[in-house]
Amino acid sequence: MSQITIALSKGRIFEETTPLLEAAGIVPLEAPESSRKLILPTNRDDVRLIIVRATDVPTYVQNGAADLGIAGKDVLYEHDGSGLYQPLDLKIAKCKMMVAVREGFDYFGSVRSGARLKVATKYVKTAREHFANKGMHVDLIKLYGSMELAPLVGLADAIVDLVSTGGTLRANHLVAVEDVMPISSRLVVNQASLKLKHAKIQPIIDSFAAVVAQQD
Ligand code: PRT
Ligand code: MG
Numbered sequence: 001m002s003q004i005t006i007a008l009s010k011g012r013i014f015e016e017t018t019p020l021l022e023a024a025g026i027v028p029l030e031a032p033e034s035s036r037k038l039i040l041p042t043n044r045d046d047v048r049l050i051i052v053r054a055t056d057v058p059t060y061v062q063n064g065a066a067d068l069g070i071a072g073k074d075v076l077y078e079h080d081g082s083g084l085y086q087p088l089d090l091k092i093a094k095c096k097m098m099v100a101v102r103e104g105f106d107y108f109g110s111v112r113s114g115a116r117l118k119v120a121t122k123y124v125k126t127a128r129e130h131f132a133n134k135g136m137h138v139d140l141i142k143l144y145g146s147m148e149l150a151p152l153v154g155l156a157d158a159i160v161d162l163v164s165t166g167g168t169l170r171a172n173h174l175v176a177v178e179d180v181m182p183i184s185s186r187l188v189v190n191q192a193s194l195k196l197k198h199a200k201i202q203p204i205i206d207s208f209a210a211v212v213a214q215q216d
Contacts, residue, residue: 002046002196002197002200003046003047003048004046004047004048004067004068004197004200004201004204005047005048005049005050005065005066005067005068006021006026006047006048006049006050006066006067006068006069006070007049007050007052007056007057007060007061007065007066007068007069007070008032008049008050008051008052008057008069008070009051009052009053009054009057009070009071010032010033010051011054012093013054013070013071013072013092013093013185014032014033014051016090016092016093016185017070017090017092019211020090020092020207020208020211021042023207023208023210023211024203024204024207024208025043025044025207026042026043026044026047026204027042027043028040028041028042028049029041029042029043032049032051037051038050038051038052039051046200050065050066054071054072054075055075055078055079057069057070057071057075057188058071058075058076058079058081058084058188059079061084061188061189061190062079062082062083062084062190064190064192064193066190067189067190067193067194067197067201068187068188068189068190068193068201068204069187069188069189070090070092070185070186070187070188071185071186071188072093072183072184072185072186073181073182073183073184073185073186074097074123074126074162074183076186076188077123077125077126077181078123078124078125078126083190083191084188084189084190084191085188085189085190085191085194086186086187086188086189087187087189087205087209088186088187088205088208088209088212089184089185089186089212090184090185090186090187090208090212091184091185091212091215092184092185093183093184093185094164094182094183094184095162095163095164095183096162096163096164096176096179096180096181096182096183097123097126097160097161097162097163097179097180097181097182097183098160098161098162098163098176098177098178098179098180099119099130099158099159099160099176099177099178099180100148100151100158100159100160100161100163100169100174100175100176100177101151101157101158101159101174101175101177102151102152102173102174102175103173103174103175105151105157105158107157107158107177107178108177110157111134111136114137116137116138116139117136117138117139117156117157117158118138118139118141118155118156118157118158119131119138119139119140119141119156119157119158119159119160120140120141120142120143120147120150120151120155120156120158120159120160121140121141121142121143121147121159121160121161122142122143122144122145122147122161123160123161124140124142126160126180126181127140127160127180128140130160130180130181138158141155141156147159147160147161148161148168148169148172148174149172151174152172152173152174158177159174160180162183163176187205187208189201189205
């Protein structure tokens with residue numbers, strides 16, 4: 001019997017994936033938030049979930065350690081996507097990637113004057129393309145988290161980060177000045193798995209697609 005392994009990250013993606021899994025007849029036997037297990041069994045003997053960092057999901061799927069995974073467009077855009085089939089926008093964990101600056105910082109004035117801005121971000125590739133498309137020269141500073149701090153302590157003039165409610169920006173006296181791209185999470189599938197385990201994987205994709213279609 002072929003096993004199907006699905007890679008998910010804890011937190012918002014896991015929570016928003018639960019109804020999709022249920023529609024496919026897959027119910028985790030433990031919750032990742034309360035369990036320390038990294039491999040979670042489900043009600044189906046042939047389906048297991050693995051809990052990985054959001055940024056690691058494409059790596060597990062690309063290498064076939066997981067057959068399926070769910071990852072944000074932010075993560076997928078930064079990752080080299082070869083060998084990954086992306087059949088479905090699940091429209092979950094939605095947010096926007098944006099440029100933000102300290103309140104009172106004249107971003108557009110700086111852009112007009114051709115000033116070379118320092119931009120802190122976890123999303124170096126996406127940010128590089130965004131500013132290059134605008135013809136702007138920026139110095140990118142790679143961070144791994146808490147980008148919001150960088151403009152407050154003089155590490156950067158601007159950040160490129162995800163915004164959902166805007167609460168984090170407000171709490172830190174930052175303002176969004178530009179959209180980079182809308183973000184939602186995608187289903188990713190290992191291409192070899194899709195061929196070899198088609199009979200098991202296709203119904204899961206179809207069930208997810210049916211849930212997404214209902215939302216439109
Ligand atoms: O947290 P960890 O370091 O383990 O990894 P992660 O941050 O990559 O994972 P996780 O679980 O936090 O996010 C997983 C995915 O959710 C991301 O890859 C995005 O596709 C999606 N997502 C949707 C978000 C947000 N909304 C979001 N608001 N990911 C992060 N945020 C952060 C944002 O970076 C900022 O710090 O939340 C803060 C802003 O939120 P608001 O509501 O205050 O605007
Ligand atoms: Mg996070």
